[in-house]
Amino acid sequence: MRHLINKTVQDIEISGIRRFFNLVADEQDVVSLTIGQPDFYTPEHIKDAAAGALRENKTNYTHNAGLIELRRAISRYNEVNYEISYDPETEIIVTTGASQAIDITFRTILNPGDEVILPGPIYPGYEPLIKLAGAKPVYVDTTKDAFKLTKETLLQHISDDTKCIVLPYPSNPTGASFSYKELKELVSILREKDIFIVADEIYSELVYDIQHTSIASFDGMKDKVIVINGVSKSHSMTGFRIGYVLAPKWLSEHLIKVHQYNVSCASSISQYAALEALLNGKEDAIRMRDSYNIRRDYVYERLVKMGLHVNKPEGAFYFFPKFPVEEMSSFQLGLDLVRKGKVALVPGDSFSPIGEGYMRLSYAYDMDTISEGLNRLDAFLQKKN
Numbered sequence: 001m002r003h004l005i006n007k008t009v010q011d012i013e014i015s016g017i018r019r020f021f022n023l024v025a026d027e028q029d030v031v032s033l034t035i036g037q038p039d040f041y042t043p044e045h046i047k048d049a050a051a052g053a054l055r056e057n058k059t060n061y062t063h064n065a066g067l068i069e070l071r072r073a074i075s076r077y078n079e080v081n082y083e084i085s086y087d088p089e090t091e092i093i094v095t096t097g098a099s100q101a102i103d104i105t106f107r108t109i110l111n112p113g114d115e116v117i118l119p120g121p122i123y124p125g126y127e128p129l130i131k132l133a134g135a136k137p138v139y140v141d142t143t144k145d146a147f148k149l150t151k152e153t154l155l156q157h158i159s160d161d162t163k164c165i166v167l168p169y170p171s172n173p174t175g176a177s178f179s180y181k182e183l184k185e186l187v188s189i190l191r192e193k194d195i196f197i198v199a200d201e202i203y204s205e206l207v208y209d210i211q212h213t214s215i216a217s218f219d220g221m222k223d224k225v226i227v228i229n230g231v232s233k234s235h236s237m238t239g240f241r242i243g244y245v246l247a248p249k250w251l252s253e254h255l256i257k258v259h260q261y262n263v264s265c266a267s268s269i270s271q272y273a274a275l276e277a278l279l280n281g282k283e284d285a286i287r288m289r290d291s292y293n294i295r296r297d298y299v300y301e302r303l304v305k306m307g308l309h310v311n312k313p314e315g316a317f318y319f320f321p322k323f324p325v326e327e328m329s330s331f332q333l334g335l336d337l338v339r340k341g342k343v344a345l346v347p348g349d350s351f352s353p354i355g356e357g358y359m360r361l362s363y364a365y366d367m368d369t370i371s372e373g374l375n376r377l378d379a380f381l382q383k384k385n
Contacts, residue, residue, distance in 0.1 A: 016124065016351075020335075020346065024334075024338045027338050027342075030342050030343065031376055034346050036318070036364065037236075042236050042240070043277075045276060046276050046284075050269050050273040052272070053272035058269065070094055070271050070272075073278040075088040078214075081204075081212075084216045084217050091246060094266045094274075096242075098200065098202045101230070105198055106198075107129075108258050109251075110135040113136070114134075114136070114162075115136050116135055116137055116138065116164045116165070117162060117164070118138065118139050119147075119149040120351065121142075123171075123173070126168075138157055138159075140154070165190070166197075167215060170212075170315025171316060175314060175315055177210065177316075178215075187215065197221070199226065201214060202230055205234035206288075226247045228244075230244060235274075235285060236284075242273070292317050298367070299319055308323065317362060319361040320355075320358050323357060337359075343380065347359060
């Protein structure tokens with residue numbers, strides 16, 4: 001019966017991240033700097049809101065698009081923080097995490113044969129969803145441009161089949177983000193093109209030195225931009241699985257159809273927790289961001305002293321250093337680091353072939369763990385040299 005399985009599903013591989021972890025799962029005494037989730041506990045007042053919703057029996061289906069109170073809070077939050085305005089009645093859909101928001105977006109806008117431009121290295125979750133929609137991912141190498149998509153490289157890759165461009169900034173795995181000026185350059189060519197922009201802004205609250213700007217805030221862009229965001233990273237709520245998609249009314253009317261038949265609605269309990277986060281959790285996000293900023297500066301100084309080529313991240317909580325080890329692949333280097341150096345990083349080729357030669361390091365850990373992991377990395381590199 002195996003031959004009856006959907007061929008596209010058969011051809012999709014388990015992510016390189018998971019494949020790597022499966023190989024090293026039994027290794028002992030390893031310091032891991034791999035996990036891409038906040039190391040903070042969900043704030044108490046948010047957990048109390050979830051518990052209160054349970055006690056008050058708020059366990060029924062909600063509106064397909066989510067609680068109207070939550071959609072209003074999302075609308076206010078984005079207007080105040082990012083100067084983008086969306087109608088909570090018709091232009092906001094609460095989803096089961098940002099991942100589901102991405103899925104329903106691709107399934108709504110893509111047709112077989114369409115092309116989607118992906119700036120690599122990039123989070124591995126986009127490509128399989130694009131292929132499941134029958135479309136084709138087109139990777140753009142950003143390694144020579146501080147891991148950012150530029151006007152020049154974008155123009156080289158736009159074709160008659162380009163339906164969509166993914167802008168995942170701040171970036172997982174590189175930590176790169178756009179300044180207002182850099183986004184304005186892209187807008188200058190995208191404003192007049194009939195191409196969707198999927199702006200994955202899940203790390204928008206974790207930006208350092210510069211202020212996060214949404215491409216949807218530029219004049220003439222809202223009608224073609226689909227903003228993906230959520231509370232997982234900003235409020236340390238990964239397990240609550242609450243994301244959302246912001247899109248113009250004419251598009252949201254179609255997104256909601258895919259969403260409805262996919263999950264009906266996001267968890268009611270999680271929605272009440274997210275409502276509390278957005279209404280009363282502004283300081284939570286700031287506190288976490290300030291802590292990550294301190295860790296970022298510390299890790300950057302250590303990596304530079306090790307002689308690694310590394311860009312200082314402008315957002316998220318990742319570094320993506322290049323390793324001067326040419327005789328082995330990133331995956332092999334990752335295995336070597338675990339088995340000989342007793343420290344785990346994520347192989348760069350997990351984030352598209354463009355990531356070959358790099359490794360992703362997460363600093364979403366306490367300082368003692370980060371320090372020990374870097375000590376082991378330093379010792380490993382000294383032995384290599």
